[in-house]
Amino acid sequence: MKSIVLFLGILTTVIVGTVISHDKKSKLNELQMENIEALSSNEKTHHWCCGERGTCLIAPNLEIVGRLSNHPC
């Protein structure tokens, strides 16, 4: 149950930050979705990536654009 909550947390974080925050944005492709799922394994705090300035989260070969926020965008 806990892992499901954590998964939903990170999924919401990334999708809200990169997809819903603007009108008519481009959709995530399959590779990006797979990478995002891989990020969900052990999130300790809940934050959102908002907008398109800066780097919010980074991994090898993956970067989530945005600024860190402690509430939804």
Next chain:
Amino acid sequence: MLKYRPLQDRHVLLILFSVLIFMSCNRKRQDNILGFDNIIEVVPQETNISKDLLSRPEAISVSDSSLVVLDHFENQLFSAFDIESGNLISRFGTLGQGPKEISLGTLGELRDSVYIVSNYRPFLGGKYVVNKGDSSFVSAIMETPDRISVSRMTELSDSTWFIMGLYSNTYKYALFHPGHGVVDSIGVSPFKNETALNQFHLFLAEQGQIAVSPDRKKIAATTNYSDNIDFIRENNGKIEFIKQDNRRNPQLIPEQIGIGFRMIPVEDAPMGYLDVAANNEYVFALYDSLPFAQGDYHSPYILVFDWEGMPKTVVDTNEKVYAIAANSSDVFLITLNDDNGYSIKRLKIGEILNS
């Protein structure tokens, strides 16, 4: 006959005390803007740019005739407006992977009628003519410099880029020539010796904003979640500090989530510098003293410095300002209104400095 009621004096004292507490609360933010002793209130003027033409603008850049906002709108990143008439000149910066398309994370700056963009994903520099839009886009993917992670970059000349980020896991700033690599670097990261941080954490800790003087010789750089602003000059292929006004380093907690890394600001530490803009005479820095737990990347306060890094004044706009830009006569602001819509407003620089 009225009876004497001893509690009346206490009531008066209580009211006075409450008023004093209320006043001190109201002034709390104003009294703590990095020790600036000159805070002036200036009401920004409206521009002719219609609110209906804005979606959710995040960044702004101006010349003396036009203005470009980063505003993701129908798959295009940028919108250009005439400063005086407010007319929409063009929307450009189509997202995608095809010819004349760019990726998320691309940022830019306006120089006269040309908008210079850059991205690190891939390492790309490009130019749009704002009144011609996407059709005018010319870009060049450059060879990625070794050992460098880019937070911000700006073209100082046809063959020189200034980079803010992390070079060789040590330096915050670098001068880069396509084809020749990094030719100079300065500013040792305060996190360099933090053994708990990997290269991704180090890079995230050194993110910030930069502004360049129109003569392309001076750069102001602020570090996110800090009270640090650096004034830098380029001179004969070298970069050097004019002044480092470093008052508080970011307080960040490293996290790893799955395969990714991020740096979380300490909740009670101030947001610090949010944005920076410049003209040939002054540097303007948007600053938020609220803690990260309460901050939302907007602030009413704009700090004004000269290019020697000397503080001049603090402007209290009484607005929720998200981003700023400057030309020779005005500072332009992206503001969030009470109806949750956005506006572009302006402050007359002469009015600020003569107050």
